[in-house]
Amino acid sequence: MESPARKSATMELLQAFDIDINEVAEYAQVPPKVAGSALRAHCMETCPVIVLIKVQTAAEMLLRQKGWRGEKGVLWQGFYDMLATAAADA
DSSP states (O other), X not given: OOOTTSOOHHXXXXXXXXXXXXXXXXXXXXXXXXXXXXXXXXXXXXXXXXXXXXXXXXXXXXXXXXXXXXXXXXXXXXXXXXXXXXXXXX
């Protein structure tokens, strides 16, 4: 399980490619605080799924624009883990 202090793979990639959370928020059309929460695995369960998808998609698109050519599953892993946990708890 990810500790609250540990950054998600998406957050680490955004930093590596010098993409600010404000850029992601603007692209996703959500407040920066919401975008930040949507990209932290320990906060995901408190965000509406549509917000999670918008922010993850915005992050992926910005990373691609900056030249990232990695596997998109790396970016979405936290989201998939959150969904699996929610399904297991249901």
